Amino acid sequence: MSSELPPGQIAIDGFPRFGLTDYAARYSPDIPPMEIKIYGDVENSFSLTADDLVPLARQDQRSDFHCVTTWTSLDLAWSGVRFRDFYENIVAPKASPKDGATHVVFRSHDGFRARLPLEDLLADDVLLADSLQGQPLCPVHGAPLRLIAPAHYGYKSIKQIKAIEFWTDNTHFRPPALKFMDHPRARVAFEERGLWFPGWLLRYLYRPLVRKTIRLFERTVKE
Ligand SMILES: Nc1nc2c(c(=O)[nH]1)N[C@H]1C(S)=C(S)[C@@H](COP(=O)(O)O)O[C@H]1N2
Ligand SMILES: [Mo]
Numbered sequence: 001m002s003s004e005l006p007p008g009q010i011a012i013d014g015f016p017r018f019g020l021t022d023y024a025a026r027y028s029p030d031i032p033p034m035e036i037k038i039y040g041d042v043e044n045s046f047s048l049t050a051d052d053l054v055p056l057a058r059q060d061q062r063s064d065f066h067c068v069t070t071w072t073s074l075d076l077a078w079s080g081v082r083f084r085d086f087y088e089n090i091v092a093p094k095a096s097p098k099d100g101a102t103h104v105v106f107r108s109h110d111g112f113r114a115r116l117p118l119e120d121l122l123a124d125d126v127l128l129a130d131s132l133q134g135q136p137l138c139p140v141h142g143a144p145l146r147l148i149a150p151a152h153y154g155y156k157s158i159k160q161i162k163a164i165e166f167w168t169d170n171t172h173f174r175p176p177a178l179k180f181m182d183h184p185r186a187r188v189a190f191e192e193r194g195l196w197f198p199g200w201l202l203r204y205l206y207r208p209l210v211r212k213t214i215r216l217f218e219r220t221v222k223e
Helices: 083-095 199-222
Strands: 035-040 046-049 058-066 071-082 103-108 113-117 127-132 146-148 161-167
Touching: 035 083, 046 083, 058 146, 071 083, 083 127, 083 161
Parallel strands: 035 161
Antiparallel strands: 035 046, 058 071, 071 127, 103 113, 103 161, 127 146
């Protein structure tokens, strides 16, 4: 939790369901079974189930959530397991990723996808979260399992994870939106909102879209 907002961010009340406009209607109140495919440049692919996560230490964390479009939800209480623990205790021994398989790609049930370098995912505050504000994660916010990477813009915190892939190169990822909207790291502190344009400029492109997008996403959940 920070007392000062990162550059260009504005705090809002609550925590709206949000994403790319195209994904608004791709919402289902049914939670798919927790079965996540782990594959890529690995010796053994496998499917991760909820049971696999039970031996890992549970982690509670409060963090702010920063969407690239400039809204921030302050002080959300997440719980789950650290991505690092999952990587070291499950992925490394079970899948044996090849040397250099550090390009991590996530895929979601709604077709959304995200990538981050493995190094960023091994940070202390990156969680595979199954609980929000003391409750089991709801379908609106990505049940059964989502990523939470608070140092990165929200588009890296993929909901409803279906697959996690470890690749030795970055040819396996196609951005879900226009290319300039997808920064490989998207670190909030450095205002890495996207490619080619400075972050401060993208604030003015994105900010006018926030209210409309929140309303659009709200409508699809109520219907
Ligand atoms: N599966 C999936 N994950 C996603 C998205 C999405 O549309 N689908 N949108 C991303 C974006 S842009 C944001 S800001 C956050 C919003 O998370 P929330 O809907 O839980 O508030 O989810 C991210 N993860
Ligand atoms: Mo976002």
